[in-house]
Amino acid sequence: MEFGIFTVGDVTTDPTTGRTPTEHERIKNTIAIATKAEEVGLDVFATGQHHNPPFVPSAPTTTLAYIAAQTSTLKLSTSTTLITTTDPVRIAEDYATLQHLSDGRMDLMMGRGNTGPVYPWFGKDIRDGISLAIENYALLRRLWREENVDWHGKHRTPLQGFTSTPRPLDGVAPFVWHGSIRSPEIAEQAAYYGDGFFSNHIFWPASHTQQMVALYRRRFEHYGHGSADQAIVGLGGQVFMAKNSQDAVRTFRPYFDNAPVYGHGPSLEDFTSQTPLTVGSPQEVIEKTLGFREYVGDYQRQLFLMDHAGLPLKLVLEQLDLLGEEVIPVLRREFEALRPSHVPATAPSHAALVAASVERTSSVVERPASVVERPASVVE
Template identity: 40%
Template sequence: MQIGLYTLSDLSSVGNNGQRVDAHTRIKETIAVAKLAEQAGLDIFGVGEHHRLDFAVSAPTVVLAAIAASTSTIRLTSAVTVLSTADPVRVYEEFATLDLVSSGRAEIIAGRGVFSEPFPLFGCDLQDYDALFDEKLALFDLLNKSERVTWKGRFRAPLNNAEIAPRALQPTIPLWIGVGGSPDSAMRAARLGLPMALAVLGGPYSRVAQLTALYRAVGQEAGHAQTLRVAVNGHLQIAESSQAARDDFYPHYSQYWLESSPGKFPGPRISREDFNRSITKDSGPFVGSPAEIIDKISLLHELTGMDRLVAQIDIGGVPFKKIAAMIELLAEKVIPVIRKL
């Protein structure tokens, strides 16, 4: 099982003396975190895409290219690319260039997007939410496989024997579908035979198991048994003790949901009592001591057979020093045990 980290680059005010960290600092720290992740032996690092002033990164491939220049082995992915509002030709060109810069380490997680801002920003109608994604996903898959493309669709100008350049170093750029928990999204990925990157942000792990079982059943029925893969993406906070992890995580977690809600207005602040109740051995974010984190990962692997765990450890303005300390704990006390298991 591969283990990695991802960031959404939110600019929370927690952890910075009540002041929101600036985008320049956030991006510099993101590059430094990726370097630490590689040194710790992690397999993959992802960068999210948002188009709001409370997030630092709207162009993940640029940041990933900077990371590529400072690393040599860790794989690099978006988390996610909002394909619904993008031009698939441009997306392919950017990721193919990233693949060349990184010597074949680029991947992409394509999603429909939880936030609505990209749709009016790029001239897309939110009412076409599903149709946009279906068409652009199909076109990207074609571009990924062919250096010359003839194509016609609804939302983009047609292509007539168009040259798609440059070509990636890898035969094709690995493409995952981001799934937020919708059975329809899981089944879409399964029918296409594409790997599923499943966001597990809360709730019981039994629900994750059901969704993964549905994905595998539909994929196998469609004849894609050999290409089905599952990644679990979620929040992680690790400390030497369970209490320390909860005490460290709560201010950042609650502030993130307050400041960075997908809606136009701030979301409610989760109470400490509700936060504590949400974290059990078989539910909620990955929060706890090294032993607890190992148990939660092992349980999810048993339930889902997941191929990857990709965790966010910088949510809500966690200071860089704490992020570095958590990576060290993961490297020394969690990853060796998980790999042995």
């Protein structure tokens, strides 16, 4: 199983000091957090994509390419890439470039985002969100898999004989996750293509996440990619730790109460009891995270949000030390002991995708031209 962290890149005032970091500080701190993640033994670092204050990660591939140059084992990803408002040609070129620069140490997550005003900024209509996600991703797949693309659709100008450059590393497209909190159409899309499905269930009760993941698993099996329990699932979550739970709650409470996303709402106690947020000792984080398996089954990637709500860099780095030293080793051991041998341990690596491509090429059997498959609610 892969463990890592993700950031939304918010620039938030520290409620305990009243100090707000500059954008420069926040961007540089993101690099420090990512390199620390590799140092403590994490597998993945992912960054969001936002184009509005108070967030800074508007150019995720630039940030990830810089991190790639500072690291050697860390897998780089997104959380998420805005498939609705970023042109598929731009995504194809940017992430293929990142693929080359990182020697394949990357994948990416497609998503619609949660900021409504971003749509008109990029000439789109939020009412077309699902349609944009479906059409743009269908084009992106073709751009990565075909050298000369003729295409026309509803949401962008046609392409004639277009070749996206650079071509994907080793001729193999990056592995893709589809991230969604509430849209069954996106779970269906992920299942249709045999891609990964990521549920960032920070704000939702276990019952909701269970339903979304179960839908994806059923449809993954329906489309013939493997058994339902072999589907590639990722989860989000947020933790804050101290050696004892009382200190964790005391330290984190002012950050929670003033957080730009969930502050000034339910109490910390209510939120932690109703959602995956865990504030407590490393052992409490271990126990609650292991409990995720009870309602989503064996899954392949767990990402934690560690740097939100104005937490200062020093405190975030201390959190990563606790995560890497006391939490992840136990989670790795316990999850692996529970995982059946036929269930993938991780999302496919670049090397695994290359090997699978070679195997398909050597054993390909042409299908009748009249056979066309389409998912129940996904139209290319």
